[in-house]
Amino acid sequence: MKSVINELSSRLRSGEITSRELTEKYISAVEKKNVALNAFVHTTFDEARKNAAYADALIRDGKGNALTGIPMTLKDNICTDGILTTCCSEILENFRPCYDAAVWEKLKNNGAVLLGKTNMDEFAMGSTSETSYYGAPKNPLDETRVAGGSSGGGAAAVGAEIAAYAIGSDTGGSVRQPAAFCGVVGFKPTYGTVSRYGLIAYGSSLDQLGTLTSSVTDAALIFQAIRGADERDMTCSTRNMPQITLDDDVRGLKIGICGEFYKGLGSEVKNAVESALKRYEDAGAELTEIKIPSLEYALPVYYIIACAEASSNLGRYDGIRYGHRARTYSDVEDMIVKTRSEGFGKEVKKRIMLGTYVLSSGYFDAYYKKACILRERMKTEFSKAFVECDVLAAPTVPRGAFPLGYSGGNAVETYLSDICTVPANIAGLPAVSVPCGVDKDGLPLGLQFIGDRFKDGAVLSASYFAEASGICDIYGGVR
Numbered sequence: 001m002k003s004v005i006n007e008l009s010s011r012l013r014s015g016e017i018t019s020r021e022l023t024e025k026y027i028s029a030v031e032k033k034n035v036a037l038n039a040f041v042h043t044t045f046d047e048a049r050k051n052a053a054y055a056d057a058l059i060r061d062g063k064g065n066a067l068t069g070i071p072m073t074l075k076d077n078i079c080t081d082g083i084l085t086t087c088c089s090e091i092l093e094n095f096r097p098c099y100d101a102a103v104w105e106k107l108k109n110n111g112a113v114l115l116g117k118t119n120m121d122e123f124a125m126g127s128t129s130e131t132s133y134y135g136a137p138k139n140p141l142d143e144t145r146v147a148g149g150s151s152g153g154g155a156a157a158v159g160a161e162i163a164a165y166a167i168g169s170d171t172g173g174s175v176r177q178p179a180a181f182c183g184v185v186g187f188k189p190t191y192g193t194v195s196r197y198g199l200i201a202y203g204s205s206l207d208q209l210g211t212l213t214s215s216v217t218d219a220a221l222i223f224q225a226i227r228g229a230d231e232r233d234m235t236c237s238t239r240n241m242p243q244i245t246l247d248d249d250v251r252g253l254k255i256g257i258c259g260e261f262y263k264g265l266g267s268e269v270k271n272a273v274e275s276a277l278k279r280y281e282d283a284g285a286e287l288t289e290i291k292i293p294s295l296e297y298a299l300p301v302y303y304i305i306a307c308a309e310a311s312s313n314l315g316r317y318d319g320i321r322y323g324h325r326a327r328t329y330s331d332v333e334d335m336i337v338k339t340r341s342e343g344f345g346k347e348v349k350k351r352i353m354l355g356t357y358v359l360s361s362g363y364f365d366a367y368y369k370k371a372c373i374l375r376e377r378m379k380t381e382f383s384k385a386f387v388e389c390d391v392l393a394a395p396t397v398p399r400g401a402f403p404l405g406y407s408g409g410n411a412v413e414t415y416l417s418d419i420c421t422v423p424a425n426i427a428g429l430p431a432v433s434v435p436c437g438v439d440k441d442g443l444p445l446g447l448q449f450i451g452d453r454f455k456d457g458a459v460l461s462a463s464y465f466a467e468a469s470g471i472c473d474i475y476g477g478v479r
C-alpha cells in the first residue's frame, strides 16, 4: 500500500501539478463514479475550488504541509459552515450549520480540499450505511455488497480512489468496519484526542472522529493535524502527545491475543488473521495470551450505553429550532410527535425507544447502571492487559462485506458483527484496522490492533508493519 497523501503532496510541492488541477481531476472522478457508488450525498465542488486556490497560495509561499492541497471528504455528521450537514436523515434534510466542526477548521487551515460530504447510516446508527435517507453507498470492490457502516460513504470514496482520504466517526466501529469491508485503513484514535466540537452526537461517551485512508502512513499524518486540546469540547484531552514515528521493526513487540475476540470465528477470518500474526512472529514479535473476561458483555454494554445516550442526544430534534417540521398539527405536542415520527427512520426510532426504556426509572438500575459498572470493569481489565502486552490483535469484523439488503432480515447478526470493534469504544482506546486477506468471494477482511489510552503511536506503528511487509497488499499490490 502506498501513501497517497505523500505521493500527491510531493507532486504538489515540486510544482508538477497545482491543487486546482488536482482538484479538477478528483471532481471528474467523483462525477464519473459516484452515480453508481452513492458515496457522496452532497458534493461541494465550489468549496473545493476555493480551498484549492488557498492551498496553492500556501504552497507558493512555502507554508504548505503534507495535507495542503489534497482533496478529501467529511462524513455528513460533521458540521460545515453553510454546507448541508444532514446525518443522512430526513429530519436534518435542509440543515446548514452556521459554524465549522473543529476537525474541519483544522484541516481547512492546513489547506485541505473538501470534495463533499459522504454517505452514512442515519445518525451513524448501523453497520451497513443502508439506514441512510439517501440510500446505501455501494462497495467499490463489488457493487452488490455494502460498503459497511456507518462511515460507508467515506470508505467507498477512498476505496474507489475518488478522494485521497476521508474523515469519519467511530462510536462502535464505524470507521474500522467499513475500512475492513472496502480494503482500506481505518483509525479510531483514543477518546478525547480529537475534538468532537461540531460532530453531531450519537453516543457522546463513545463517539470519536477517525480517518479512512489508503495507508497507515496517511492515518498518522492526518491524526497529527487534527488532534489537540479544544476548550469547546470539555472531554478533549489537553495532554501533549509525542510526534508519531512509524517503525516496521517489530522485534520485541508484545502482541496480546485475547480468546474472546476469536470465539466462533469462521475459518476464512481466522486463517487470515493467524497467517498475518505468524508474519509478525517471524519478524520478531511475541504473541502472548491475554484474558479480558468482561469482553463477553461488550455487545449488550455497548448497545445499552449507545442507545441511552442517543435517546438523550436526539431529544433536540423537535421541529422548533431547526430541521424538519411537520406541515399539519393541532398543538405543540402534536407538532413534536409528528415531526419526530416523520423525520426519523425506523432504526433511529428503535434506538431512541430502547434508550428511553433503559434510562426509565423502573429499569435504570437493571440495565443502564449495570452497563456502566461493566464498562468500568472492562476498562480495568484492559489496563491490566496493557501491562502484559503492547497492543492487542484481533479481527476487525468476523466476516467480509454483507450483500446489500442482507441486514434487513438479519438485524441481530448485523449487531453481533460489531463484537470486535465496540470494546475499543467502551474503553476509549485507540484502534486501527488494516486489510488482511480476502474471503471466499475475494472481498477484503480486516486485522485490528488495539492499544492503551493515548498509545495511538503504538497502534499505528504496530499496524505499519502490516503495510510495510506487504500483509495489506491483499490483491498482490495491484490496488
Ligand code: GLN
Pocket (backbone or CB within 6 Å): 124, 125, 126, 127, 149, 150, 169, 170, 171, 172, 173, 174, 175, 202, 306, 418
Ligand atoms: N454499528 C454500530 C452501531 O450501529 C456502530 C456505529 C458507529 O460506530 N457509529 O451503533
